[in-house]
Amino acid sequence: MTVDYPLRGSCLCGRVAYEVADAFKYAMNCHCSQCRRSTGSAFKPLAGTKVSRLAITIGDGELLRYGDEHGYDAHCRSCGSLLYSLVGNGQYVHVAMGTLIDEPSVRPTMHIVVGSKAPWFEITDAMPQFDGFPDHG
Numbered sequence: 001m002t003v004d005y006p007l008r009g010s011c012l013c014g015r016v017a018y019e020v021a022d023a024f025k026y027a028m029n030c031h032c033s034q035c036r037r038s039t040g041s042a043f044k045p046l047a048g049t050k051v052s053r054l055a056i057t058i059g060d061g062e063l064l065r066y067g068d069e070h071g072y073d074a075h076c077r078s079c080g081s082l083l084y085s086l087v088g089n090g091q092y093v094h095v096a097m098g099t100l101i102d103e104p105s106v107r108p109t110m111h112i113v114v115g116s117k118a119p120w121f122e123i124t125d126a127m128p129q130f131d132g133f134p135d136h137g
């Protein structure tokens with residue numbers, strides 16, 4: 001597959017790699033229980049863009065898609081890394097920012113679904129907090 005997207009990303013074991021345009025519409029830290037469990041973390045930093053702006057360059061057949069055609073979490077089936085989620089009825093992807101190799105221009109600007117935050121985790125920055133989803137979901 002020939003793509004010209006500047007940002008590279010990869011799973012832990014390297015069997016799956018992707019490229020994505022540096023044109024994210026937003027980035028945020030999601031504290032929902034799904035994001036916490038799929039990453040094993042207090043929250044998931046995610047960056048959203050149109051599905052057409054993301055291309056799997058290595059290992060498309062290695063992806064484990066947890067969900068259905070309208071929305072799923074895409075993991076490497078070998079190492080389990082969560083690479084991205086398909087959202088918005090298949091129109092958008094939320095890239096799990098921790099899998100990016102290159103630095104994106106965007107930065108997370110808010111905390112979302114703080115109503116589901118892990119009680120043992122304290123948000124210590126000054127970014128705005130939303131109990132749910134501010135503009136989608």
Ligand SMILES: [Zn+2]
Binds near residue numbers: 011012
């Ligand atoms: Zn992997």
Ligand SMILES: [Zn+2]
Binds near residue numbers: 030031034035036044
């Ligand atoms: Zn979430």
